[in-house]
Amino acid sequence: MKPRQYHERTLIVIKPDGVQRSLVGDIIHRFERIGLKMVASKMLVATPAHIEKHYTLDPEWLMKTGTKAIKGYTDKGLKPPSTDPMKVVALVLKNLIKYMSSGPVIAMVWEGAHAVEIVRKLVGSTEPLTSDTGTIRGDYMLDSYRLSDHNERAIYNLVHASGSLKEANEEIKFWFKDSEVIDYDLILEKVIYGMTGGK
Ligand code: ADP
Ligand code: MG
Numbered sequence: 001m002k003p004r005q006y007h008e009r010t011l012i013v014i015k016p017d018g019v020q021r022s023l024v025g026d027i028i029h030r031f032e033r034i035g036l037k038m039v040a041s042k043m044l045v046a047t048p049a050h051i052e053k054h055y056t057l058d059p060e061w062l063m064k065t066g067t068k069a070i071k072g073y074t075d076k077g078l079k080p081p082s083t084d085p086m087k088v089v090a091l092v093l094k095n096l097i098k099y100m101s102s103g104p105v106i107a108m109v110w111e112g113a114h115a116v117e118i119v120r121k122l123v124g125s126t127e128p129l130t131s132d133t134g135t136i137r138g139d140y141m142l143d144s145y146r147l148s149d150h151n152e153r154a155i156y157n158l159v160h161a162s163g164s165l166k167e168a169n170e171e172i173k174f175w176f177k178d179s180e181v182i183d184y185d186l187i188l189e190k191v192i193y194g195m196t197g198g199k
Contacts, residue, residue: 128140
């Protein structure tokens, strides 16, 4: 086989609601069945400081997430809580820290061609109400910005997945030591990426 063109690694975290709803097996199965390879995993209860750092590794996340939240309201003809993205995101982050540190999570690194993009496709968009059917968030959860606002909490959407290759590289380094990420071959990779001269 030629060198592993387009191979990437991405971070997936099964959030506390995913663990509590006993969806760990179903969620992992989605990544296995498409042909990705798990190269690291651990269960832990994350501290609030760990979650805050995770979401602010990218200094642009605050602005991007605040802007996305405002768009989520205006697309539905609703009035956002504020027109200032930084004000909107401050509350999102506070609620998110509470949610993500509320119980055990499972952090994993998955590897394969186009891993970052493929995983985001399987996970679906942020708000389960508008995530596509067939995605994890679209199939297993029904939450919405309206409902999470009403209940004064973060959107419950079962999984975190890195949003870009840059984010993935930073997040993997933040959650795992180099020695915890394992390099190994899976037989199925020969089939997926092309058998040399085989029948
Ligand atoms: P994603 O997880 O799809 O990459 P973001 O990085 O924008 O989404 O946000 C991180 C997490 O914060 C989301 O998965 C969700 O749990 C929560 N969240 C984001 N925006 C909002 C919001 N406007 N209201 C409530 N929770 C939110
Ligand atoms: Mg994100």
